Amino acid sequence: MFAEIITIGDELLIGQVVDTNSAFIGKELNKIGVSVYQITSVQDNKQHILSALKEAAKRVDVVLITGGLGPTKDDITKHTLCEYFNDTLVQNDEVLLHVKELFKRYSDNPISDINKQQALVLSKATVLHNIKGTAPGMWIKDTNTVFVSMPGVPFEMRYLITEEVVPRIIREFNRPHIIHKTFVTYGIGESALAELIGQWEDKLPGNLNLAYLPSLGSVRLRLSGKSEHKEELEDVIKVESAKLLQIIGDLIYGEEGEDNLEVVVARLLTEKSKTLATAESFTGGKIAEMLTSKPGASQYFKGSVVSYATEVKINVLNVPEKIIKEYSVVSEQVAMAMAKNVQKLLKTDFAISTTGNAGPTKGDSDADVGTVFIGIATPTKIFAIKEQLGGQRERIVNRSVNRALELLYKEILES
Template sequence: MKAEIITIGDEILNGQIVDTNSAWIAQRLAPLQIHLVQITSISDTKTAIIDALTNAAERANLIIVTGGLGPTKDDVTKHAAATYFNTTLINDTKVLEHVRGIFRNAGFEEMPAMNVHQADVLANAKILFNDVGTAPGMWVAKDGKFFAFLPGVPFEMKFLIENRVIPELSGIKSETTVHNAYILTTGIGESHLADRIADIEEDLPEHIHLAYLPKIGMVKLRLTAVGNNQSILEEETQLFVERIVSRVGKHVLATEDIGFEEVLVKRFTEAGCTLATAESCTGGAIASLITSVPGASAMFNGAVVAYANAAKMHMLGVEEETLKSFGAVSESTVRQMAEGAKSHLGTDYAIATSGIAGPGGGTAEKPVGTVWVAVAGRQATEARVFYFKNDRMVNIERSVTASLQMLWDLFQKEQ
């Protein structure tokens, strides 16, 4: 089955909010063998909505619409949908009582008159009852196509997807199946990677597509196979995965749809190793990334964000003479930071960062983007300087990736 997501709202188009709904929905559709072919963001206008529905129905079997179901005049999704389906809106008494109950439970004696229209639903729709909000979802089946209209509020949308939409989809059989396989690589750029596996990519049949998904410091490869037999697709795709892994070798981190931080948590836990961080210019970003992974407590002991020199001395044991002689952004300082974190937090490994993220603070000897990273391991401490020369946020992100790469390299060497 092919799907398209339509997000409605001027606030998305003008950048006031970021569309995280579509990414979340796509992640829920994938295990159901539903292939997302397009994501469309449009304004809150009747014409735009009707045009988007018309175009989406030509590309996809399932169209999921989020946004524009509120009680205010700028929310016109239901009226546009009624025109598109050549139907009317009816006020559902069960939904209306639910909306009134929400206001009563919130301590309001009366509900604003405009909220009565929250209970307006398409006459040809199955109501997707919204237990956690005032805007009901709607499910419409027409000419072999399926339409789900959902509120744009993330927690309401998620509730309806999990509890209303997925049960509807489970009863729909699709002749087409989709299988995705992933290869996470690091330490090799996208163009070099593409060049190295060019002949393998040339051998791919038409029903298997290779996509390059680059991030700072790493590239994820996704092989997408479309066909009618799931087991055959999996076997066929696996052969190409094995060829690529054999060709790329040491640059392969994982053959799962996971991130670098998840690889580290998994491998450190399996090896019984622990980690700590001592961060200056990255401000705790490395620790935040690691602890975002479920199960990180099995391998992560803690972090010290030592921004000021006094903190580096008092919390990590960096010598005052080191700071005076070499400065905070130096090899000597990050080595002592890493070894101090490892000692104070009782770990096998520790990462330390100190740099000039920008936009100010640089000098001729240490320009903006200069970052020193040290990793202390069981047997050695290694340090390296980087010159990123980007804006502040990019410098921080590159510092995080470089730190994880250095940690991984030392971990592999010592293992």
């Protein structure tokens, strides 16, 4: 079973508003076995909307439309739907009563004729009651395709999807089961990962497929399957997942839908009753920010020294000036000294340090832009690694933060 999402609004096409509605709808449909065939964004233009509706009806079983249902002149969705279905607008008394009650409750102004127009719906439509706003949703069945029109306001759309649209689709359509299982890997690139699991991937059953979803510092592996028989599909995915874990289990830190890496690190530190400090230079406290963004961080995180300037590394972290002069402020030796000294300063079990050149200029070091060193201090050892991460500042910082957490995660597990 397939669906298409059509979002209406000039604001989406000029980048003024980010389309979060489609992402939400896609996830909710996937949960009930409905595959999204296409997502289309169109202007507030009648002909453009009509063309999108006509093309979608050829492809899918359900067309979900968001946007253009407000009371102003640029909200033309209802009138365009009337033309498409050769229908007329009629007043729905229940919707009108709801709109009046909302105005009475939340507005000092009397309801206007423009606002009363929110109660106008297509005569062929089944009204989907929107308790979160004034614009109702509409469910319209036309030959072999169902069209669902919803407001574009995200919290109103979400209510209608979860409370009205999804239950109706479940009742009225036979759907296959779709299951995804996503593993999050760290410390390896997409191509290297593909080489490691290539033989396993080639032998996947025909109803399963694998997708690689790379991001800064990690690659997600999404194993997907579709079947009429849920239990059989679950068993197949379980078997193949176990095979994958045997191959790259040491590179997987969790599954999507579970906690992010910083939360996993925090949980491990808490479970082992261990503590952490950070000494950050070019990352500017971002590691500390991520670790303290969740409640309860005081149990394991003692503090951070953001030693952005060289003199702070010397005067606060006690990095010997001799080391900096001999090896450069961006060096393995300085990263190790920073980690060791912040560990000692704040009396923690573990410590992370970062020093590097994120650009755009070289600053206090002759190191090339993108050269970074990440130091790790544990209860038994201190080490630092070098990374060359390219020339885009934000990318360098974000990848370094992820890499630091990956290194720390591995050391906590082995401690």
